[in-house]
Amino acid sequence: MLILRYLLFPLALLYGAIMALRNFLYSKGILHSHSFPLPIISVGNLTVGGTGKTPMVEYLLHHLASNKVVATLSRGYGRATKGYIALQENSTAARVGDEPLQMFLKFRPQVQSVVCENRVEGVQRLKQDFPNTEVILLDDAYQHRALKAGFSILLCDYNRPFYEDFMMPTGNLREFRSGANRAHAIVVTKCPEELSSTKRNTIQAAIARYAPACPVFFTQVQYQAVRTIQASKSFDAYQQVVLLTGIARPEPMKTYLSQQKQVVKLFAFPDHHNFTESDLEKVQSEWTAARADTCLVTTEKDYMRLKTHLLDTTWAHIPVFVLPIGLKFVEQEEEFLHLIDSFVSSF
Structure with a gap:
């Protein structure tokens, strides 16, 4: 398998070039990004595979839903349906996806949840169905440039950092490492219990090569009560x-x-x-x-x-x-929440 990945290196370069061109066209306004007059927070990653997106979205829901009307918009990965669906009590994972259903059942009725692979259409219909919505959380939408999120959180798995990875299919990156510079905050997830300040500084320096002005935070997995x-x-x-x-x-x-x-x-x-x-x-x-x-x-x-x-x-x-799987910040949690609250209150 490893040999095959190296043999596919030319395809990785081609795929990376296509993604780089796409990002360039969006950045220059040649391809249009839709924006909406309410705070939209995106949680995503550069790599394929689990980096802890759902625990981060749930963490934000716990924080925001106490005083804001919040909704989540996901693609609904793995569902057998297509298009826009607003989750209901009788929704199933086959119809809406496992992670959206998990969040809906955990946070209802304070939080509304919808799925739609077209994020722009999803926001438009979400606002029609739930006009009181004050904040929208996008799950796994970092590469969805057609919708402009006002605040993007990029997750980086401690065990598989994007700055040591390469483009698919040789590696696991969805786009080149430079894509990290679009983030407003980068969170290194799944850190070990013993994380020295020296190691944190090393990681921050590696990330700064691609996102020099972006604040970096560190979290650990926190298993909750069975x-x-x-x-x-x-x-x-x-x-x-x-x-x-x-x-x-x-x-x-x-x-x-x-x-x-x-x-x-x-x-x-x-x-x-x-x-x-x-x-x-x-x-x-x-x-x-x-x-x-x-x-x-x-x-x-x-x-x-x-x-x-x-x-x-x-x-x-x-x-x-x-x-259940949650997360906890190693430090600087208040600083992270201040960034979130400042963004939300700016609308």
């Missing part, structure tokens, strides 16, 4: 865990759970994987073969895609728990 799906079940009653995931990097979650329980099996499916009956039969078999004090743990995002399967009576006897 949530019970069946009211009669308690996570404390189980000593072993079967971990079921369809996320980009499940190993840190396995490590975290291993500090509390014995993880007897990790089912690591690709990000946004649509679980099949065959997949779930394997999970059931693993749980059946384990000791009686074994439970099943999954992520919030994966649970959105598992919900309909778990309604089947064959799952009634299996204890299922959800482990």
